[in-house]
Amino acid sequence: MQRIIDFILELDKLKGVTRKVKPLGLTRYENSAEHSWQLAMLALSLSAYAPVGTDMDRVVRMLLVHDVGEIDTGDTLAFVEGGWKERKAAELAAVERIFGLLPEPHGSLFLALWREFEQGETPESRYANAVDRAMPVLLNLSNEGQSWRENGVSHARVVARIAPPIQAGCPALWTYLEARLEDARQRGWFGA
Amino acid sequence: MQRIIDFILELDKLKGVTRKVKPLGLTRYENSAEHSWQLAMLALSLSAYAPVGTDMDRVVRMLLVHDVGEIDTGDTLAFVEGGWKERKAAELAAVERIFGLLPEPHGSLFLALWREFEQGETPESRYANAVDRAMPVLLNLSNEGQSWRENGVSHARVVARIAPPIQAGCPALWTYLEARLEDARQRGWFGA
Numbered sequence: 001m002q003r004i005i006d007f008i009l010e011l012d013k014l015k016g017v018t019r020k021v022k023p024l025g026l027t028r029y030e031n032s033a034e035h036s037w038q039l040a041m042l043a044l045s046l047s048a049y050a051p052v053g054t055d056m057d058r059v060v061r062m063l064l065v066h067d068v069g070e071i072d073t074g075d076t077l078a079f080v081e082g083g084w085k086e087r088k089a090a091e092l093a094a095v096e097r098i099f100g101l102l103p104e105p106h107g108s109l110f111l112a113l114w115r116e117f118e119q120g121e122t123p124e125s126r127y128a129n130a131v132d133r134a135m136p137v138l139l140n141l142s143n144e145g146q147s148w149r150e151n152g153v154s155h156a157r158v159v160a161r162i163a164p165p166i167q168a169g170c171p172a173l174w175t176y177l178e179a180r181l182e183d184a185r186q187r188g189w190f191g192a
Numbered sequence: 193m194q195r196i197i198d199f200i201l202e203l204d205k206l207k208g209v210t211r212k213v214k215p216l217g218l219t220r221y222e223n224s225a226e227h228s229w230q231l232a233m234l235a236l237s238l239s240a241y242a243p244v245g246t247d248m249d250r251v252v253r254m255l256l257v258h259d260v261g262e263i264d265t266g267d268t269l270a271f272v273e274g275g276w277k278e279r280k281a282a283e284l285a286a287v288e289r290i291f292g293l294l295p296e297p298h299g300s301l302f303l304a305l306w307r308e309f310e311q312g313e314t315p316e317s318r319y320a321n322a323v324d325r326a327m328p329v330l331l332n333l334s335n336e337g338q339s340w341r342e343n344g345v346s347h348a349r350v351v352a353r354i355a356p357p358i359q360a361g362c363p364a365l366w367t368y369l370e371a372r373l374e375d376a377r378q379r380g381w382f383g384a
Contacts, residue, residue, distance in 0.1 A: 001241070001368045008234045008327075009334055015215040015226045023207040033226035034207045040232070040256055042200045045298055049193070057249035064232055064252075106237055135200075142201055176193045 007101040013071045020075070020147040021136045032067040032075055035135070039063040043131045049172040051123045062117040062128045065110050069094035088118070120165070130169030133162040134177060141180050145189025152191040155181060199293040205263045212267070212339040213328045224259040224267055227327070231255040235323045241364040243315045254309040254320045257302050261286035280310070312357070322361030325354040326369060333372050337381025344383040347373060 014036070018029040040060045047056050067075075069091035076087055095114050099107040116125045137158065140148055148158065159181060166174040184190070206228070210221040232252045239248050259267075261283035268279055287306050291299040308317045329350065332340055340350065351373060358366040376382070 001364065004234075004237050005330060005368070007237055008230065009216060009330065011230060011233055012216045012331070015222070015230075016218055024201060024204045026208055030207070031226060033229045034223060037225045037229035037232075037256065038200065038203060038207075040229075040252075041203055042196075044253070044256075044302075045196050045199055045294060047298075048295075057252070060232075060249070060252060060256075061236065064229065064236070102237060103240075106240075110236075138197060138201065139204070172193065176197075 003101060003103050004106075007098070010071070010098055010101055011068065014068060017067075017070045017075055019136070020151060021139045022143065022146055024139065024142055030139075032070050036064055036067055039066075039128075039131050039135055042135055043128065046131065046170065046173065049170055050127045054123050054127055058113070058116075058124045059128045059131075062113045062125060063131065065095075065099075065113050066117045066128070066132065068098055068110075068114070071098060120168075123169075126165070126169035128169070130166040130173055133165050134170075134173055137162060137177060137181070140189070141184055144187075145184055145191070148189060149191040154192040155185040155190045157192070158190070195293060195295050196298075199290070202263070202290055202293055203260065206260060209259075209262045209267055211328070212343060213331045214335065214338055216331065216334055222331075224262050228256055228259055231258075231320075231323050231327055234327055235320065238323065238362065238365065241362055242319045246315050246319055250305070250308075250316045251320045251323075254305045254317060255323065257287075257291075257305050258309045258320070258324065260290055260302075260306065263290060312360075315361075318357070318361035320361070322358040322365055325357050326362075326365055329354060329369060329373070332381070333376055336379075337376055337383070340381060341383040346384040347377040347382045349384070350382070 014033040015031050017032040019032060019035060021030050022028065023030050040063045043059045043063055044056060047054070050056065072094035073087065073090045095111060099110045099114070101107070102110070116122060117128055120126055120129050136147065140146060147153070163174060163178070166177065206225040207223050209224040211224060211227060213222050214220065215222050232255045235251045235255055236248060239246070242248065264286035265279060265282045287303060291302045293299070294302070308314060309320055312318055312321050328339065332338060339345070355366060355370070358369065
């Protein structure tokens with residue numbers, strides 16, 4: 001029992017990992033814990049647009065754990081170039097440490113979910129990745145492009161980065177976003 | 193699709209609903225969105241102590257939606273007395289409004305999960321309630337009783353409020369907490 005409690009208190013640190021987008025109407029930046037909750041809710045709400053047969057409960061579990069490594073590494077803007085491999089190695093070391101706090105088999109189960117999300121080879125992980133890419137875009141589309149403008153991110157960069165994973169995991173979501181992003185471009189909500 | 197997007201953006205407001213306990217090491221108060229994420233993680237991590245046969249995925253879904261009504265009503269300290277019935281009616285009206293933003297059957301499915309959690313009549317909802325009661329206590333036990341002291345809450349009050357639901361939903365968790373709470377009492381971490 002104590003090892004589980006130590007684990008859940010370690011997870012508390014994810015509430016202090018800040019991302020680049022702000023919750024609507026708030027002046028502070030979003031943290032990775034509340035982001036993970038919102039992704040799980042988006043995945044469930046959008047399930048009619050997931051590929052037939054997608055195991056939505058595994059999607060939810062993946063989304064709950066996918067950012068836990070940021071406790072050690074911090075969040076990295078999705079549009080930063082270079083250093084990807086090093087960051088992923090650091091995140092793997094982090095989740096091995098953190099999930100290793102738990103008694104087995106729980107630690108290994110969480111680690112397997114984290115790896116499945118990262119590898120993106122199952123319909124569940126592709127759908128989960130699509131949801132993860134889409135959520136900050138949805139916030140930016142309601143926020144006049146706040147994090148795109150603050151970080152000098154162009155329309156072309158956003159499209160190049162998110163179109164492939166969202167098309168792969170949830171095609172209807174990409175169709176929706178493509179039109180919204182073009183509208184945002186015309187409004188001047190991008191940073192470059 | 194647009195109704196789902198409107199719903200998920202409405203949910204963004206839960207990030208701005210503050211609770212009475214602070215995340216460890218942070219000066220701000222916890223919000224109900226990150227709290228919901230942590231509960232889902234605690235439920236999964238503690239599953240070895242859940243009653244045999246508990247459907248853990250339904251537990252997770254319940255915990256993800258159980259606080260959504262606070263978008264309209266705000267959080268209420270678990271130790272406030274009186275007005276409970278009125279607050280619950282207000283929360284029900286809130287979740288009917290918010291889940292009603294979704295196309296069917298998603299709205300009804302979320303509402304059914306919310307009702308199941310509130311009614312506490314299934315093993316899943318009792319376990320989910322136990323986890324919900326335990327998490328702020330675990331934070332207070334690591335925080336020298338921060339929210340108990342700030343709100344003048346006594347040891348007896350905490351025990352009276354949380355022992356029955358935690359014993360009902362996850363007896364081993366209560367055994368653990370009972371000893372930790374007694375230790376906290378001796379350290380003077382309560383407010384009255």
